[in-house]
Each structure stands twice: as structure tokens, then as C-alpha cells.
Amino acid sequence: LQNYEDELSFITSSIQQYGRLIEQDSPSVLQRLTKLQEKQVAVQQYQIRTHFLFNALESIKVMSIEEIGSGNEIESSIVLLNEMISQSMEMAFIIPLSSEIRITRDYLGLMDIRFPGIQVSWSVDDALLAYRVFKFSMQPILENCYKHAFVRGAPEKRIDVSVFSRGH
DSSP states (O other): OHHHHHHHHHHHHHHHHHHHHHHHSHHHHHHHHHHHHHHHHHHHHHHHHHHHHHHHHHHHHHHHHHHHOTTOHHHHHHHHHHHHHHHHHSSOSEEEHHHHHHHHHHHHHHHHHHSTTOEEEEEEOGGGTTSEEETTSSHHHHHHHIIIIITTTOSOOEEEEEEOOOOO
16 A cells, blocks of 8 residues: 555646646647647547558458358458458567568569469578568669569569578
8 A cells, every 4th residue: 555655646746747837838748748749639639540451451351252152362361361460560660580581571572463374482581581671672673673673574573582692
């Protein structure tokens, strides 16, 4: 009970001190509070929009299963898309190479729907899988393969992905 009373007293005095600060410097404090509230509302709206997107995609996936059957291309692409969206929303910007490769494979799975028949081979030094890299760092490189080679009709439909260490 002693700790509880100490914590309650601390909270009460903090609120009173905060109230005095608002009275003394109300324009500045109110501006900071307003900006903070605006950011909180923006985050909540982002979460709501994202939740709506996930629900809409899940509904489309269920409809595709009901109409076509389980394991169809629409269902598979929605699962991949949901996974990529989830990864993009995570706050970490630097992730293990193993996670980046998983994200990249999901991306390539989506691209395979648009550009079927492209062979992708992987050569990855397992000793590097724990190294940390920027999230989505491989995607722009692979996107350029599709944009500049396959869209223009390159004769060979193949991507070789090699991850190796040279020196340090």
C-alpha cells in the first residue's frame, strides 16, 4: 500500500505540474499538444485504413475460394500481398538478410502472376543470413529486371540472385 500511495502521489503531482505548465505557457504547450494529437489521429487513421484493406483482401480471398476452390491463384496472390503489406508496416527498417530474402521471394511470387515463366535461381551464402540489411533493398533491383528486361522482350526469362561476401 505504501508504494501505491507513493505512485498515486507522484501521478497527482505530475498532473498538477503539467496543469501549471499549460497555464504559464499555454500557446506553446497547446501547439505541441495539438501536433501530438494530430499525429495520433493520423496513426489511428492509417491503422483503420490498413485494417480495412486487410479485411477487403480477406473477403476477396474467401470469395475466390468459394467460386474457384482452395489453392487458386487469387488466393495465393492475396496471401503474398497481405504478407508484404504486413512486412512494410513493421517499424524496423534494418532487418536480417534472411527476412529480406523471404520478403523478396514473396515479391517475386506476386511478379510471377504478372510475368509467368521467369526462372529465378538463388545462391545465398548461409553465413550471411544474420547480417542486417535495409528492408526492401532487393526489391528495386529485381523490379528493374522486370521493367527493363522482360517488358522489353529479353529473350532469356531468367534472374540469378547471388548473395555473397567479398572481403569484409
